[in-house]
Amino acid sequence: MAIGGKKKEIYLAAARLFRDKGYQASSMRQLAKEVNLEPSSLYSHISNKQELLAQICLGEAEMYVNKMKSIMSECDDVLEILRQISYFHVETALDDPISATVFSDEWKHLEEPNLGRFRNLRKEYESKIRYIIARGTEEGRLIDTDSMVLFQTFLSSFKWIYLWNKPGREVDKEALQRDITHVILRGLKK
Amino acid sequence: MAIGGKKKEIYLAAARLFRDKGYQASSMRQLAKEVNLEPSSLYSHISNKQELLAQICLGEAEMYVNKMKSIMSECDDVLEILRQISYFHVETALDDPISATVFSDEWKHLEEPNLGRFRNLRKEYESKIRYIIARGTEEGRLIDTDSMVLFQTFLSSFKWIYLWNKPGREVDKEALQRDITHVILRGLKK
DNA sequence: TTTACGAATGAACGTTCGTTAGTAAAGTTC
DNA sequence: GAACTTTACTAACGAACGTTCATTCGTAAA
Numbered sequence: 046m047a048i049g050g051k052k053k054e055i056y057l058a059a060a061r062l063f064r065d066k067g068y069q070a071s072s073m074r075q076l077a078k079e080v081n082l083e084p085s086s087l088y089s090h091i092s093n094k095q096e097l098l099a100q101i102c103l104g105e106a107e108m109y110v111n112k113m114k115s116i117m118s119e120c121d122d123v124l125e126i127l128r129q130i131s132y133f134h135v136e137t138a139l140d141d142p143i144s145a146t147v148f149s150d151e152w153k154h155l156e157e158p159n160l161g162r163f164r165n166l167r168k169e170y171e172s173k174i175r176y177i178i179a180r181g182t183e184e185g186r187l188i189d190t191d192s193m194v195l196f197q198t199f200l201s202s203f204k205w206i207y208l209w210n211k212p213g214r215e216v217d218k219e220a221l222q223r224d225i226t227h228v229i230l231r232g233l234k235k
Numbered sequence: 236m237a238i239g240g241k242k243k244e245i246y247l248a249a250a251r252l253f254r255d256k257g258y259q260a261s262s263m264r265q266l267a268k269e270v271n272l273e274p275s276s277l278y279s280h281i282s283n284k285q286e287l288l289a290q291i292c293l294g295e296a297e298m299y300v301n302k303m304k305s306i307m308s309e310c311d312d313v314l315e316i317l318r319q320i321s322y323f324h325v326e327t328a329l330d331d332p333i334s335a336t337v338f339s340d341e342w343k344h345l346e347e348p349n350l351g352r353f354r355n356l357r358k359e360y361e362s363k364i365r366y367i368i369a370r371g372t373e374e375g376r377l378i379d380t381d382s383m384v385l386f387q388t389f390l391s392s393f394k395w396i397y398l399w400n401k402p403g404r405e406v407d408k409e410a411l412q413r414d415i416t417h418v419i420l421r422g423l424k425k
Numbered sequence: 426t427t428t429a430c431g432a433a434t435g436a437a438c439g440t441t442c443g444t445t446a447g448t449a450a451a452g453t454t455c
Numbered sequence: 456g457a458a459c460t461t462t463a464c465t466a467a468c469g470a471a472c473g474t475t476c477a478t479t480c481g482t483a484a485a
Contacts, residue, residue, distance in 0.1 A: 190414050229388065
């Protein structure tokens with residue numbers, strides 16, 4: 046059997062290509078070469094280049110939204126929620142750094158209607174975090190600094206992991222989760 | 236005099252284009268349109284597309300390196316140095332968000348030898364900060380967490396400002412400098 | 426042996442790309 | 456006002472792009 050292997054292979058190669066060269070600089074001819082096909086043969090498996098980017102970005106975005114819902118439904122403590130988000134960000138950046146990079150850096154090359162869908166998902170995700178942070182300040186658990194600064198600083202603190210995590214590097218995931226979360230929450234906690 | 240007015244105009248338009256669409260998706264034809272020239276006329280002022288990106292990225296990188304040297308030669312206190320770096324990052328992100336974005340997101344499309352030059356400058360800049368942070372931990376001024384985590388978290392904390400700073404937004408620069416620096420250094424200080 | 430079908434192919438389409446060549450006008454210097 | 460430089464133009468180049476098309480291959484069921 047072993048069906049569907051080729052389609053998956055194409056998606057993985059595309060994600061790697063998009064990460065390394067960027068979406069626009071990645072050609073279907075190069076992608077075909079990486080999966081040992083002729084360019085035209087790609088279209089037996091996928092419908093077009095844009096679909097590749099959309100699947101990667103929207104898939105990743107949905108994962109974040111779902112995780113966020115799950116965390117918030119299971120837990121009510123602001124600091125514990127932020128801790129879990131932090132752990133999740135570190136985990137995804139380490140486990141699938143390729144998709145994480147594409148999601149983070151290449152989404153702007155999405156076309157409508159995918160771009161709109163992506164923005165909605167991201168907005169949904171971010172507004173939940175903003176709400177948590179605002180609540181944290183109200184409850185006196187977080188410092189009383191501009192909530193936009195707290196929110197943005199919190200989220201951008203994870204933006205180096207997937208870039209820094211080169212293939213050869215050995216990483217202790219739990220240590221990294223603990224250290225990053227420690228530094229970030231130290232900055233936010235009252 | 237007022238020489239080079241057109242050249243400057245081309246560079247500014249190029250930076251804006253690179254930021255909005257990315258380097259690869261920015262065409263010389265579009266750039267020409269933005270400065271009211273025919274595409275070929277651009278080459279009366281610049282030598283090629285790559286040079287535009289190189290000037291922007293390398294110019295920005297040199298600015299950071301020079302500022303870093305200046306800060307470190309004037310000051311010896313670790314926390315004060317980090318504070319000044321933080322203030323400088325916020326300032327550049329607000330004053331020239333376009334160049335800051337291109338520098339941060341599009342450098343990977345540099346070709347040799349510009350790519351090598353860029354990496355050297357960035358390495359020079361980053362190693363100075365790493366040294367400061369390592370010293371800070373040794374001196375007991377910063378927390379005793381993995382120095383890579385401290386370094387990367389510190390630097391990535393500025394990566395949202397130039398993206399968030401939309402044209403219409405009113406920003407109180409000094410307040411932002413104070414707040415961001417406060418949050419970051421709270422996380423790092425012992 | 427025939428029928429059916431997904432997978433893969435080579436060739437080609439129309440478009441866009443960065444860039445060059447050649448040239449004419451405008452500005453500057455003597 | 457002649458000589459020279461700078462700026463801008465039209466036209467075109469070769470290369471690469473994403474994608475389509477008709478066709479062939481390989482396999483497995485009928």
